[in-house]
Amino acid sequence: MKHQSLQNPRTKYYHQDFSKQHQPAPGLQSKMDPVPDCGEKSYQGHERLHGRKILVTGADSGIGRAAAIAYAREGADLALTYLPDEEEDAKQVAELVKQAGRKVVCIPGDLSNEHFCKQLVEKAHKELGGLDGLTLVAGKQTAVERICDISSEQLRKTFEINVFSLFWVIQAAMPHLPEGATIVTTSSVQAYESSPNLIDYACTKAAIVAFTQALAKQLAAKGIRVNSVAPGPIWTALEITGGQPPEAIPKFGQSESVLGRAGQPAELASTYVFLMSDDSSYVTAQVYGITGGIRL
Ligand code: NAD
Ligand code: MG
Numbered sequence: 180m181k182h183q184s185l186q187n188p189r190t191k192y193y194h195q196d197f198s199k200q201h202q203p204a205p206g207l208q209s210k211m212d213p214v215p216d217c218g219e220k221s222y223q224g225h226e227r228l229h230g231r232k233i234l235v236t237g238a239d240s241g242i243g244r245a246a247a248i249a250y251a252r253e254g255a256d257l258a259l260t261y262l263p264d265e266e267e268d269a270k271q272v273a274e275l276v277k278q279a280g281r282k283v284v285c286i287p288g289d290l291s292n293e294h295f296c297k298q299l300v301e302k303a304h305k306e307l308g309g310l311d312g313l314t315l316v317a318g319k320q321t322a323v324e325r326i327c328d329i330s331s332e333q334l335r336k337t338f339e340i341n342v343f344s345l346f347w348v349i350q351a352a353m354p355h356l357p358e359g360a361t362i363v364t365t366s367s368v369q370a371y372e373s374s375p376n377l378i379d380y381a382c383t384k385a386a387i388v389a390f391t392q393a394l395a396k397q398l399a400a401k402g403i404r405v406n407s408v409a410p411g412p413i414w415t416a417l418e419i420t421g422g423q424p425p426e427a428i429p430k431f432g433q434s435e436s437v438l439g440r441a442g443q444p445a446e447l448a449s450t451y452v453f454l455m456s457d458d459s460s461y462v463t464a465q466v467y468g469i470t471g472g473i474r475l
Contacts, residue, residue: 192216193414194440196429204319205262206416208240209271215414217245218445219275224252227456231255232307234300236290236348237317239269241415242365242408245444246314246451248275253452256282258303258310260317263287282307290317291339296347304355311360312455313352315345318365318383320422322376334379341383345390358402363454364391366409366466371475376424384409388466395464404463406454411470414441437472 193213200212208215217240228250235250237243238259247257257276261269269285276283284306288295304310319340323329345364366387373381387407395405412418412432419428432441447469453459454467468475 189438189440192440192443192446197414197431197441199425199428200419201425201428202416202420204321204420205265206240206420207265207268208244208416209268211416211419213414215241215416216443216445217241218248218448221445222249222252222448224249224254224279227253227452227458228312229254231312231455232258232309233312233314233455234258234260234303234310234348234352235314235316236260236344237365238272239265241316241417242410242413242444242447243314243316244268244272245448246316247272248279249448249452250314250455251276251279251281251283253456254281255312256307258284258286258299258307260286260288260290260299262289290344290348291336293343293347296344297351300348300351300355304352309357310352310355311357313348313356313360313362314451314455315348315363316365317344318417320377320380320417322374322422322424323379324376324424326378329379337379337383341380342386342390345387349394356401356403359457360403361455361459362394362398362403362405363451364405364407366391366407368409368411368468368470368473368475370409370466372473391466392464399463404459406459406462406464407466408447408450408454409466409468409470409475410442410447411436411468411473412441413447414443432471435473436470440471442469442471
């Protein structure tokens with residue numbers, strides 16, 4: 180068996196300053212410097228999701244990509260959704276799922292559109308031959324200094340993508356989800372420790388915490404568990420496409436986290452796997468912080 184050497188968490192992943200960089204949203208992570216580590220080379224599966232059929236939103240890049248790679252290597256078949264502009268990143272994920280020997284269905288589209296959310300679920304269910312897990316990771320974050328400068332368009336889209344799409348996707352999925360199915364949402368440390376330039380985003384992430392807790396209580400009677408992951412500062416396309424002001428990019432994650440660096444998406448994968456799998460059978464209505472030490 181491979182020897183697991185101890186690693187200092189402060190230096191385990193990239194911990195230098197990032198170079199200043201910006202892309203228009205949603206961005207391609209393959210063009211980032213450094214490219215986020217989503218576990219492509221490191222994640223090892225142990226059949227913990229063998230035969231599961233899971234829909235992952237925001238699966239092309241960042242945290243959703245890390246979850247998708249891990250799920251495939253744990254034996255799950257996947258439906259992946261993302262925006263059409265992200266096809267290049269998504270193709271890489273689809274290839275990795277196939278390399279893991281699992282089925283992959285790619286369904287690009289806009290989650291702020293109710294009709295697409297419903298179609299997405301039906302297509303995932305049909306093409307996977309069932310649906311027993313939802314991992315809802317897609318999100319929008321746009322930093323704006325002053326509340327008066329938040330446009331109604333931004334406000335609406337942020338709520339539609341981050342909150343409304345959860346309702347639409349889960350409403351469509353309910354008739355298909357069997358006993359034992361699991362749902363994982365993606366909140367944020369921003370729900371608890373909100374930044375002044377992310378008011379709208381922080382509100383949506385707090386809404387996701389309430390959504391997760393209420394839905395878990397509602398679905399417990401059906402034998403369906405619902406939990407959330409609350410990431411801290413993670414190096415992803417979200418941050419360099421307007422999620423942070425450009426001047427905040429070089430030191431992103433350094434001062435706010437206890438561990439002194441931004442996290443990488445790969446560092447969240449095993450928590451998503453745990454919450455999706457039977458290993459977490461006594462866990463529901465919970466929020467798991469993966470924050471580099473920032474308290475929820
Ligand atoms: P990311 O940019 O790699 O992933 C976000 C994904 O959301 C995109 O790839 C895109 O596919 C999807 N998306 C955005 N708008 C969409 C739309 N209209 N329709 C369909 N899909 C859409 O960034 P990430 O950081 O991995 O983000 C994943 C989740 O993690 C988000 O919900 C984000 O709020 C949350 N989060 C991130 C951080 C962080 O520091 N990166 C911290 C806390 C929470
Ligand atoms: Mg992306």
